[in-house]
Amino acid sequence: MSYLYNKAFVFFALAASLFPAAGASGGQSGRQQKQDRNQQQNQIRDQLQQTQQQEDQKDLKSFEGKIAKKRDRFFLEASDHKNSYRLSEDWKAKHFLGKTVRITGTLDEDSSTIHVRTISQIPERKG
Numbered sequence: 001m002s003y004l005y006n007k008a009f010v011f012f013a014l015a016a017s018l019f020p021a022a023g024a025s026g027g028q029s030g031r032q033q034k035q036d037r038n039q040q041q042n043q044i045r046d047q048l049q050q051t052q053q054q055e056d057q058k059d060l061k062s063f064e065g066k067i068a069k070k071r072d073r074f075f076l077e078a079s080d081h082k083n084s085y086r087l088s089e090d091w092k093a094k095h096f097l098g099k100t101v102r103i104t105g106t107l108d109e110d111s112s113t114i115h116v117r118t119i120s121q122i123p124e125r126k127g
Contacts, residue, residue: 060106063085063114064078064103065078066099066100066101067096067099068084073090074087085112085113086112087103087114088115088116089115092116092119093116095119099121100121101119101122102120102122103118105117
């Protein structure tokens, strides 16, 4: 994800360096230059957001298990009872403590952390 932030920085730095030169040589009014600059910045921002969303969708996974709390941190104890994942968004998880849930998010395998997109409770099966 930091790669995308670095990419965004490069885009904005390049855009900032190009806009003054383009406005000065075009003989446009200051207001028109500002409108053009804003429009180009908005286009760059939109492109970056689309790229980020595509990357997020590509890495999105679903996890099931029970929410547990250890030392003021929330974890997902996976249904297979083999894995435990730290949850990056504690404020979302605290409402589901002790409940069986399905989490959609991205997994940081290095730290075994799930970056939570959504959490929903799974009804307990009877019988």
